[in-house]
Amino acid sequence: MIFKLNIWRQDSSEAEGFFEAHQVDASEDSSFLEMLDALNEQLIVEGKDPVAFDFDCREGICGSCNLVINGTPHGKQRATTSCQQYMRDYVDDKELWIEPWRATAFPVIKDLIVDRTAFDRIIQSGGYVPIRTGSACEANTLPVEKEVADAAFDAATCIGCGACVAVCPNASATLFVAAKVSHLSTLPQGQIDKKRPARMLQAMENEGFGSCSNYRECERVCPKEIKVTTITTMNRLLYRQS
Amino acid sequence: MSEFELESHAPKGPLQDRWKQHKFNSRVVSPANRKKYTVIVVGTGLAGASAAASLGEMGYRVKTFCFQDSPRRAHSIAAQGGINAAKNYQNDGDSVWRLFYDTIKGGDFRARESNVFRLAELSTSIIDQAVAQGVPFAREYSGYLANRSFGGAQVSRTFYARGQTGQQLLLGAYQAMSRQVAEGHIEHRSRCEMQELIMDGERAIGIITRDLVTGELESHLADCVVLCTGGYGNAFYLSTNAKGCNTSAIWRAHKKGALFANPCFTQIHPTCIPQHGELQSKLTLMSESLRNDGRVWAPKNKADCDKNPEDIPEQDRDYFLERMYPSFGNLVPRDIASRAVKLICDEGRGVGAEIDGQKLGVYLDFADAIKNQGLDAVREKYGNLFEMYQRITAENPYQTPMRIYPAVHYTMGGLWVDYNLMTSVDGLFAGGEANFSDHGANRLGASALMQGLADGYFILPTTVSDYLARHQPIKPEQHQQQVTTAMQEAQSRIDQLMNAPEPTKTPDEFHRQLGQILWHACGMAREKNSLLKAVEQIKTLRDEFWQKLKITGTAAQLNQTLERAGRVADFFELTELMCLDALEREESCGCHAREEHLTDEGEAQRNDMDYSFVAAWQYSGDVSNPVLLREYLHFDFVRPSIRNYQ
Numbered sequence: 001m002i003f004k005l006n007i008w009r010q011d012s013s014e015a016e017g018f019f020e021a022h023q024v025d026a027s028e029d030s031s032f033l034e035m036l037d038a039l040n041e042q043l044i045v046e047g048k049d050p051v052a053f054d055f056d057c058r059e060g061i062c063g064s065c066n067l068v069i070n071g072t073p074h075g076k077q078r079a080t081t082s083c084q085q086y087m088r089d090y091v092d093d094k095e096l097w098i099e100p101w102r103a104t105a106f107p108v109i110k111d112l113i114v115d116r117t118a119f120d121r122i123i124q125s126g127g128y129v130p131i132r133t134g135s136a137c138e139a140n141t142l143p144v145e146k147e148v149a150d151a152a153f154d155a156a157t158c159i160g161c162g163a164c165v166a167v168c169p170n171a172s173a174t175l176f177v178a179a180k181v182s183h184l185s186t187l188p189q190g191q192i193d194k195k196r197p198a199r200m201l202q203a204m205e206n207e208g209f210g211s212c213s214n215y216r217e218c219e220r221v222c223p224k225e226i227k228v229t230t231i232t233t234m235n236r237l238l239y240r241q242s
Numbered sequence: 243m244s245e246f247e248l249e250s251h252a253p254k255g256p257l258q259d260r261w262k263q264h265k266f267n268s269r270v271v272s273p274a275n276r277k278k279y280t281v282i283v284v285g286t287g288l289a290g291a292s293a294a295a296s297l298g299e300m301g302y303r304v305k306t307f308c309f310q311d312s313p314r315r316a317h318s319i320a321a322q323g324g325i326n327a328a329k330n331y332q333n334d335g336d337s338v339w340r341l342f343y344d345t346i347k348g349g350d351f352r353a354r355e356s357n358v359f360r361l362a363e364l365s366t367s368i369i370d371q372a373v374a375q376g377v378p379f380a381r382e383y384s385g386y387l388a389n390r391s392f393g394g395a396q397v398s399r400t401f402y403a404r405g406q407t408g409q410q411l412l413l414g415a416y417q418a419m420s421r422q423v424a425e426g427h428i429e430h431r432s433r434c435e436m437q438e439l440i441m442d443g444e445r446a447i448g449i450i451t452r453d454l455v456t457g458e459l460e461s462h463l464a465d466c467v468v469l470c471t472g473g474y475g476n477a478f479y480l481s482t483n484a485k486g487c488n489t490s491a492i493w494r495a496h497k498k499g500a501l502f503a504n505p506c507f508t509q510i511h512p513t514c515i516p517q518h519g520e521l522q523s524k525l526t527l528m529s530e531s532l533r534n535d536g537r538v539w540a541p542k543n544k545a546d547c548d549k550n551p552e553d554i555p556e557q558d559r560d561y562f563l564e565r566m567y568p569s570f571g572n573l574v575p576r577d578i579a580s581r582a583v584k585l586i587c588d589e590g591r592g593v594g595a596e597i598d599g600q601k602l603g604v605y606l607d608f609a610d611a612i613k614n615q616g617l618d619a620v621r622e623k624y625g626n627l628f629e630m631y632q633r634i635t636a637e638n639p640y641q642t643p644m645r646i647y648p649a650v651h652y653t654m655g656g657l658w659v660d661y662n663l664m665t666s667v668d669g670l671f672a673g674g675e676a677n678f679s680d681h682g683a684n685r686l687g688a689s690a691l692m693q694g695l696a697d698g699y700f701i702l703p704t705t706v707s708d709y710l711a712r713h714q715p716i717k718p719e720q721h722q723q724q725v726t727t728a729m730q731e732a733q734s735r736i737d738q739l740m741n742a743p744e745p746t747k748t749p750d751e752f753h754r755q756l757g758q759i760l761w762h763a764c765g766m767a768r769e770k771n772s773l774l775k776a777v778e779q780i781k782t783l784r785d786e787f788w789q790k791l792k793i794t795g796t797a798a799q800l801n802q803t804l805e806r807a808g809r810v811a812d813f814f815e816l817t818e819l820m821c822l823d824a825l826e827r828e829e830s831c832g833c834h835a836r837e838e839h840l841t842d843e844g845e846a847q848r849n850d851m852d853y854s855f856v857a858a859w860q861y862s863g864d865v866s867n868p869v870l871l872r873e874y875l876h877f878d879f880v881r882p883s884i885r886n887y888q
Contacts (some may be wrong), residue, residue, distance in 0.1 A: 030521045031634075037523055037750070044748045044803060049795050052802055054311060057484040058524045060407055060630065062315040077633070079536050084633050109455055110800045120312050124424040126362060128417035129376045133296040134367070136374035141329065143385030153378035153403060158408060160314055183376065190376045 001028060001091060003035060007051055008099045008226040013107045013115075019097070032075065032085040033058060033065060036098075053112040058183035060084040060223065063159030066166070067112060068099040073163035073221045081161065101162050103171035105208040118207040119160050119176065126196040127180040129189050142188055154180035155233075157224045164218035164226075170210030174231055175218040177204050182230040185237050197238040248501075248858060252356035252661040257879050258338075261360045264661065268704055269711035276301035278715045281706060282449055283307070284436045287316030288408070289674025289693060290470030291415035292698025293706075298422030300703060302710075305462055306419070306428055307451060309435040309486055309805075313741070314416045317472060317484040318674075318694060321408025322529035322627070324392055324400035325372075325691040327365035332389050336397040338362045343880055344395055345689060348575055349654070349682020350832035350848060354855070354875060356661055356683035357679045361689075364696040369401055371699055375414040379403050391573070392531060392687045400688045405529050405626045406850045411691055418474055434460075435805065436491045437732035439498045439670070442724050446498070446670035447716055450725075450732045454805060457798040459732055461725040463718045465710055466669040468702060469495060470694075473653035473675035475508065477813045477820065478765070479757025481650035482514060482527040488809035489816050491675050492657050500665040501573070501858040501871060503658035503678035504621040505816065506824035509685055509833050510710070510766050511651035512579035515634055515644075516603040518593050525649040526634055529608070529627055530687045535611035535620065536644070538563045538579070540591045540604045547593050551579045551605055551643050562586055562604075570887040575683045577833045577846075578887055580648035580710045584766045585844060594645045607643035621876065648766060652690060654681040654833070655823075658858040658873070662705035663697060666858075669713075671706060673697035678856065683832025736797050737790070739807045745792035749807040752787050756780065756810070762819050764824050769837040772805050773825045777818055781866065784814040815865045822859075826870060 003024050010017030024042065026035040033055050040050035056064040065082040069075035070093065074119040075085040089237050090096060098112065158179035176199045184190035185197065205211070212231060219228045253260040253267075260701040271279065279302050283294045286308040294306045310316060332337040341362040346353055373379065373387070379401050380388040392400040403410040422428040433454040440448035440461065448463035474489035475481040496502045513528045539561045541547050546554050562582055564571045574582075583604050586592065594603035612620050619639065621628070628639045635645075657665045659679050664671050674694040681689065717754045763776030787810070830839040830846035831853070839847045856873040 002797060027519050027521060029518050031523070034521045034523050038521055040803075041748050043792050044792055045746075047794055050803060052800055056310055056315055056486045057317060058322050059526050060633075061320050061406070062310070062317070062484060063312075064310065064315050080633060084630075086633070086636070088636065113800070116311055120314075120420065120423075120430075120432070123314075123417060124420040128421045129374065130421060131371070131374040131418075132299050132704070133292075133418070135369060136367075136370040138328070139370045139373040140386050142373075145385050146381050146383050149378055149381045149385075152376070153410075156376075156378050156403075156413065157406060159409075160312065183378070187376050187378070190375055224618055236322055 001025070003087065003090065004095045005039065006095060006097045009051070010108050011221070012110060017108065026087055028088040028091055030087050031058070031083060032067070032069070032087065033083050035087050039075055046125065051112065052110040055083055058083045061159060063161040065099050066114065066161055066163070068101065068166060070097050073101065073166040074223055079225050101166035103209070105163045105171065105173070106162060106165065107140055116162050118209070119173070121207060122173065122177060122200055122203045123180065126199040129184060130193065144188060148186060152183050152187050155179045155226065155230050158226050159224055161223060163221045163223060165209060167217045167221045168210065169215055169217070170213060172212050173204050173209040174212035175222065175226055175228065177201060178230040178234040179226045181234040181237065186233065197234050198204065201238070248871050250354060250356070250660050250873060252354060257359045260356055261363060264656050265704055267709035271707050271711045273301055277303055278334060279303065279710045280305060281485035282451055282462060282464040282467045284449065284467065284469050285316070285471035285676070286313035286416070286419065287318035287470060287472055287674060288412055288415055288694035289698040290468070291316070291412065291419045292695050293470060293673055293702040294428055295415060295418035295422050296703040297706060298419070298425070298427035298467050298697050300707070302400065304422070304428045305464065306430045307434045307436060308432055311432050313419060313430065313432070314413060316412060317487055318691070319409045320421070320484065321691055322405040322527065323531045324390065324407045324688040325368065325411065326392070326688045327369045327401060327692065328362055328399060329369060331387060332398045332443050334397045336399050340397065341365060341399065345434070345680070345686055346682065346783060346880055347883070347885060348686035350846065350885055351682065351683050351854070352831055352875065353680055353682035355877060355879055360701070361680050361693055361696050364700050365692050367700060368692060368695045372411055372414050375418060377410045377414045390531065390534065395686065402531070405624070408691060411695065415695070423513070437494070437735070438728045439495050440721070440724050440728040441498055442721060443862045444669040447721060447724065450728045452732070455800050457501070457796070457801065459729055461729060463716060463721055463725070464717055465713060466671065468671040468673060468706065469657065469676050470673045470698065471676050474813070474816060475650045475653050475658065477757070477817050478650040478760050479753045480522065480525050481516065482511060482525050488812065490673065490809050490812045492672065493812040493816055495657060495665065495667065495670060497861050498667060499861070500667045500670060501658035501860055502819060503858045504655035504683070504823065505820045505859065506764060506827065507654035507683050507833055508650055509576060509652040509654060510580040510648045511576055511772065512583055512648050513606060513646045514649035516647040517597050517629065518595055526630070527649070527651060528631060528644065528646060531575070531605060532624060532627060535615070535623070536572065536606040537561055537610060538572050538604055538606055540586045540593065544590050547591060547601060567887045574887045575684060575686060579696070580766055581835060581844065583648055586767060602647045603645040604647070605643035606646045608639060609643070612640065615706055639776045652685055654683060654685055658856065662708065663701055664705065664709065666668060669709065671702060673702050683834055691837070695827065735808070736804070739791060739804060739811065740790040740793055740797050742789055746792050747790045747792055749793070749803060749810045750792060752783065752791070755783055756813060756817060760820065764821050767835050767837050768824045770825065773821045777821045780814065780818045780821065787811070787814055818865060819859055819868060822868065823857055826857060827853055832862065848884070854882070
């Protein structure tokens with residue numbers, strides 16, 4: 001069937017962006033990105049510049065894809081990345097508006113591609129357990145309560161896509177930081193580094209992300225359903241340790 | 243190069259002492275001198291990130307590169323099932339020796355004993371390392387680590403983090419690497435793709451990269467280069483690999499002299515979601531762990547193939563894996579399961595959508611598991627996989643059986659490496675899926691993560707140090723000529739891609755056609771005439787590619803079409819070698835099923851007399867006429883037997 005698209009085009013971070021209208025014929029069973037593939041094939045054959053967008057695994061785990069679809073990061077299916085949205089869920093939409101993540105800390109590189117290296121730098125500020133290769137003790141030396149391990153796992157599933165930032169009125173990355181802090185600082189292996197929350201939040205601020213004022217929009221759009229309770233956990237650790 | 247030089251450098255003596263002895267014999271660089279050496283690591287998946295982190299911790303200057311926008315996105319992240327380790331926490335008789343034997347048997351006796359034993363030996367340290375990094379492996383209520391059994395193993399030795407083991411292990415390695423970036427030991431570049439190897443005579447001394455944002459070509463010199471750039475399953479176009487996975491780094495190294503080993507050994511994973519249409523861009527794997535509780539079946543009668551599965555009574559269902567392989571049942575290794583599924587579909591008993599006039603799918607049914615264990619238990623184990631299936635197919639697997647079909651998943655072949663993981667090019671190493679070393683002709687489930695991390699955390703740091711200790715740090719100013727040469731080669735390839743004489747077809751269109759040729763000739767079943775035909779088809783299509791490739795935009799900007807075209811160009815050469823390798827190997831083994839060499843029951847018939855070797859191909863200057871070198875395999879500790887999973 002025919003889909004009507006309005007896609008954000010922007011040549012570089014300095015260039016001015018604009019919406020460009022397109023039509024594409026794609027099967028309802030195709031994924032959202034396969035629909036964009038079809039459009040790009042068409043554009044190349046017509047001698048035009050295809051739409052640049054990020055993607056890789058196309059199974060919802062690598063965190064590369066990042067489209068704002070009709071105003072919602074990743075689109076209408078909840079708990080689902082852009083690549084796992086299927087056109088069958090968009091057949092009733094008269095038009096589709098497709099935009100990049102928008103945040104000062106995520107400058108547009110081209111069209112729908114943004115620079116998310118700020119996230120890497122936040123992890124570099126403390127999102128690790130400082131253990132050297134080869135110095136680990138036997139794995140079962142330190143039992144971890146199943147509830148603690150499961151909660152850490154829930155936080156650890158963050159894929160670093162940045163939807164939380166894209167939806168936040170403050171463009172805050174608090175959920176991203178809190179997920180990593182909750183993952184590492186609740187496990188016995190990661191408890192030693194008491195300064196982790198403070199350092200990571202500082203790094204977040206330095207990158208130009210805003211701070212959290214409890215809109216909780218991030219939780220709504222997170223494709224991995226990271227809970228805002230991770231922020232509670234982080235804040236508790238932050239105050240206990242400062 | 244003579245066959246004598248195909249020396250594996252594997253130590254002699256008792257198997258269990260070889261790695262210890264080898265480590266002792268390896269030279270080391272003193273801590274004060276390490277910062278004088280630069281190591282390039284291309285690719286930052288499990289193998290690359292863990293190698294870079296470990297080398298950085300030791301004090302070397304490490305430069306890392308990935309084409310994704312962050313190292314955390316490498317496709318290792320998609321591994322679902324788990325990672326094997328001979329911990330024997332379940333007290334079910336596991337040991338390093340048993341893991342070694344299972345792996346070498348699983349690979350159908352086409353891997354080196356020394357390498358595989360070392361892998362099994364290192365498996366336990368990987369778990370220790372990952373747990374210390376905060377990798378949240380599944381635990382029992384006691385608080386101790388949980389295990390499950392996994393395809394092809396009769397013990398429970400697989401550690402897992404729900405269905406996201408690869409993600410959690412990759413994040414562990416990525417975080418370790420991030421720490422070294424912060425400490426200034428690693429200089430990392432994302433969105434940066436290797437184009438060419440810089441050679442000083444026979445030695446690799448650096449790489450040329452293309453900045454994918456600006457299009458700029460850059461040179462990077464180093465004392466050695468480590469390629470951890472993954473496998474080449476995307477040669478088939480449709481595979482379970484990420485869209486960006488490619489062969490370019492290892493293929494360009496091959497053309498600079500690195501031997502390519504066993505290129506035709508491609509793992510076809512049995513449990514993937516069947517293809518649904520022509521626009522489809524990739525296939526999605528459903529974890530092998532599903533076979534622990536799911537039962538694979540097809541209708542006994544062709545007439546039932548269009549019915550709802552719920553309407554087919556028990557007596558009309560053929561649980562064919564349980565029937566054909568009673569002792570392993572649904573848990574037979576991947577190659578065996580894939581071939582059985584193909585057999586059933588070729589008989590006309592497949593279900594689901596028709597592709598090219600054939601129904602390609604069988605059922606994977608959880609009704610019994612849900613009845614016996616309860617819905618909650620099944621949801622706890624497989625919840626995220628079931629959701630993924632439902633999102634893609636719009637069917638609810640709690641109510642109706644899944645449909646599955648095999649898909650290209652992993653490549654056992656790769657750059658030939660010796661025991662030190664060094665390729666036949668001096669100073670060029672290969673780790674993870676990019677090398678050929680441990681899985682022989684078939685990889686067992688949950689051993690890719692194990693191998694990537696063994697290579698990265700434990701083997702490369704030792705062997706790279708040994709190499710560096712034998713060399714003085716290079717002086718970059720002395721190598722400008724070599725840089726210029728490599729730079730020109732990279733530039734002229736890009737110019738050629740951008741300026742085809744009659745530009746009309748997109749790189750994807752060529753890639754889809756190439757993938758079809760390869761899948762039919764060099765997929766689950768291979769046969770002489772169809773392989774010969776495929777070689778000709780590939781050559782013809784390749785000529786057309788260079789004539790009619792169409793790329794819009796310029797090379798001096800972010801240009802995803804150009805990136806794709808460069809990768810497809812390399813697949814066009816590699817696929818020919820894959821077919822030539824499959825032609826040369828006149829036997830069946832593991833994933834490689836030559837129709838001329840199957841038993842009456844359709845099982846692989848190995849020919850140890852003539853083919854107990856690693857096929858290591860040398861580039862001759864003409865892709866169509868590579869030179870075959872053989873590394874004969876010697877089995878001193880295990881006796882190659884017929885793999886029997888009945």
